[in-house]
Amino acid sequence: MSVFTSLHPTLQELLLTGLGWDDLRPVQVETYLSVSSGADTLVLAPTAGGKTESAFFPVIDGILKNPSDHLSVIYISPLKALINDQLDRILFMCARTGLGAAVQHGDISARDRFDFSGSEHADILLTTPESLEVLLSDSRTRNAFADVRYIIIDEIHAFMESDRGVHLRCLMDRLDTLGKKQITRIGLSATVGNPEVLLDWFSGPDRNKHLVSIPSPPTKKQFTFVVEQEFSRQVHEIAKSVSGKKALVFTDSRSLAEKLVIPLRDELPSVFLHHSSVSPEDREAAELSFELDGGTCVICTSTMELGIDIGELDLVVQYGAPRSVSSFLQRLGRTGRRGKPARMTFIVTNACDLLTAVSVIEAAMNHSVESLKAPSCPYHVLIQQLFLLLKGRTGMSLGSIIKLLRALTPFKELSVNHFPAILEYLVAENYLTCSGDLYLAGTKAEMELGRSNWLSLISVIRDAGGFLAVLPDGTVIGTLDPRFVAGDPGKTFSFTGKTWRLLHRDDAHKRVLIEPAFAKGDVKRPFWSGGDGGSYASSLVCQSVAAVLERGGSGIPLPPEQKMMVDDLIRMLPDDFSPGTIHLRTEPELNGYSVVVSTFLGTRTNQVLAHLLKNRLDGKHAVRYTQFAIRIFDWESPKAGEYISGILEELGHMSVISLAEELPRLPETTWKFGELLPEDLRLEMAAYDYYEIPALLTALSGFQLHE
Structure with a gap:
């Protein structure tokens, strides 16, 4: 019996009439067999490789064959935008199979949120780690998760090396303690250098686990390199490359994206901006622009690397040398669908950046990708989990605290001696207080963490202190760095491709009032203190450059002039x-x-x-x-x-x-x-x-x- 014929009839009907499929892809077959056996499953597949369906088909099949009156599946994404992007696809599958879905994240208003404490029923919850923490920390909604059978984590590689990844591991462990049986974990990822380590990280010890990695068939790729030192000519080369096409232009910082947008709008009719500091409305407009007829150019940072579906692209432009092989593959994967070759143009400043770009391509051709490493000493997340334990309790003993915190995988290997030392420090600093042999939240914790019902504990994301840029009518334009908005009012600056004047800074509410301006003289360009990464290249990129130098040349075919640039670099050694x-x-x-x-x-x-x-x-x-x-x-x-x-x-x-x-x-x-x-x-x-x-x-x- 084939996997397709073993599916629940309702799911078969969805595939046949809803999606027009009469069989499953190899990656979907292997994922189905793995998940159905109860194994934690990591699915590696390129963009548009069918990862989402691979995860949801066995899950929907399991629910249809063993119905439940309670929540059965949690889908977690690193980005709210990715949830919104996947929502229509998942709601379509749910509608055709009679299942219910709920969405909970920071952009969902209180009025529109699903009531997990009431009689409403949903089979699938789409959420972020922070919103899941809200639900698990509330005694009124925690019990809704007692019957969860599956957890799907999209773009899981984006979590592993971050504080959010530590938080996510704690959430998964806590979900297991709530449930009646072990929850099957499904991770969806792009290619990484150490997939077995990633699988072990999100699955954990002594659990059945399986890696699904179906090699994608080789596809044609076309690379073009432009070496140009002068900025105005770089802009012209970008405009010439993307004119009349649907294209993404990737930069490695928000500041560079802002630098490009105005001069590119002078040369192209349809240019949009997409990075973490522009408003959600502007980001959505950029994404929707690909649905319009004709060419469109979106200048973006890594915000467009993850799996947001923007359809078929003609071209990806990389402005500057790639910082990592992983990032390069994610960006290249945005183009080259439906049998067309993947096309990427590199705009670089000098021969060294050209060498870096061809070295990244060579590393990818050799299947070398950066390995992931989870944080070794996540003591700050331990603090978050400690106060989540104590919140609402009248006290806990040292033994109970150590037992419950060390039950969480990220803290299993931490020295037992650290726990009493941390508690003693928190007592000395008035974050904790003692009542006999019990610890409970102290006055300083109540004052600093307890505001708005302990909401600061739901996230481990550090507040970057950004100021919302707001028009007099209340329209939010985006977020600016505190250092950039410091100083006297009256500053004229460009942001989101327009010119503004800063009228007033409200430090208490972290807002700046701005208005449109038309100045042509001293117009500042915004900068951001963190999150851009600058020109940091990964060690793997550097090692690939070293390999090209040692070999005495690159295997990537280059025009004579550009080949000579690389050869000249090598001769200098x-x-x-x-x-x-x-x-x-x-x-x-x-x-x-x-x-x-x-x-x-x-x-x-x-x-x-x-x-x-x-x-x-x-x-x-x-x-x-x-x-x-x-x-x-x-x-x-x-x-x-x-x-x-x-x-x-x-x-x-x-x-x-x-x-x-x-x-x-x-x-x-x-x-x-x-x-x-x-x-x-x-x-x-x-x-x-x-x-x-x-x-x-x-x-x-x-x-x-x-x-």
Whole structure:
């Protein structure tokens, strides 16, 4: 019997008459068999590879064959926009199979929210981790989750490395304790470098699990490279590439997207903007523009990487070199459907960015993608879960707190000694108080966390402090950085492709009043303090560049002029250059010598290493770094490399924490609930999860001195 014929007749009818399918794709067959067996299942498939249906077909089949009067499925997405995008598809499947669905996230008004405490019935809930936390933390709605059988997590790779991923793991564990039987977990993901680790992370130990990874058939891909240093000419090249087409233009920061939008609107009739700081209405308008006839260009950041369905695209433009192979694959996957080749144009500034772009393509061709790593020391999320435990209780003993928190997977490996130390610190700081041997929320927690019924506990997302930009009639234009809106009123600036004047800043409500302006002179462009990532390239991208350099050229066919640019870069390297380990050499300068430490470890790691080196050089030498190397200037001796070699060897034998103590101390606000942690634990989080010192020590375990 085929899987199709084993499906419930109602589901078969949905497939035949609703979707026009008379069979399932291979990825859907394997997913069905895995989920039906009760295994936690990770589904890896490219964009438009049928992942959503792969997850929902076995789930709907299970509900139809074993009906329930209670909630059976939770679908979790990292983005509200992705839920909204998937909603019509899921509601269609529900309508054709007689199932009910509910949606709960921050954009759903209180009036329109499903009443989980009443008699209403839904089989499927579509939500975010934060909205699920609201429901699980409320005693009136918690019991609605006792019969959940499945949890589907879309774009799960977007969770694993973040604080939200730690929160999500806690939610899944807590759902299991509520239920009558183990909940089957289904994860949907793009390609990652370590899928087994991702599967283990979201499934957990001692659970039946299965990886579904059906290779997609090879498709044609067409890449075009434009090397242009002058910004106005870059804009012209973008306009020429996308004219008359449906195209996405990806930038790696909101500021760059804002920089492009006005000059591109001067050259193209239909240009939209899509990033996290523009209003939801503007983002929706950008998404809907692809449904219109004719060409449209949407300038965006990573907000358009995830699986929002925008239909068939003609072209993707990457402005600047890609920062990761994973991001490149996500962006490339937005085009090339229905048998058409995937088309991507790279607009880069120089030969180094061109080399980076072709190296990213080569890594993807070799099936090399960044590996994911969950946070090692999520003490700040532990604080959130602790106060969620205590909320509404009259006290808990130390033993009960330790038992319940260590039952949550992210905290199983944390030292037992940390728990009483954290509680003692919170008591000393008045966040907790003791009544006999019981701990309960203290006055400081009630004052800082208890406002609006403890709503701050529903999320581990740190408040970036953005100011809503609002017109006099109340229309919200978007969100601006606090530093950008600081200073006297009257500032004229561009935002969302228009020019505005700042009239008033309301610090109490984090709002700025703005009005349209028509100034042509000193018009500022907004910037944002965090979340853009700058020009940070992943270590895998850097290692791929090193591999191309070592091989002496790229296998990607390039026009003669661009091939010559890459060849010229390679010819500049010394004959004994051997990337793969840290490579150290001394080079002559006009005045003395410089020492070059070639690491190919990426910007963040090189920044850390440069700081550690500078600490040991008594301020006598200038130190500069890129994602590929560190250069130390102002040496008199050609033997300077031997001195730096000794420092690297010394660093390689130091402990993680001792190195972290030499680096800039991160502010408490780096993490939500960071101010509720003792300093030694914040230092540990910085060492392992921010500065990633263990990876640096691994790299320092071997380096070569070349003279």
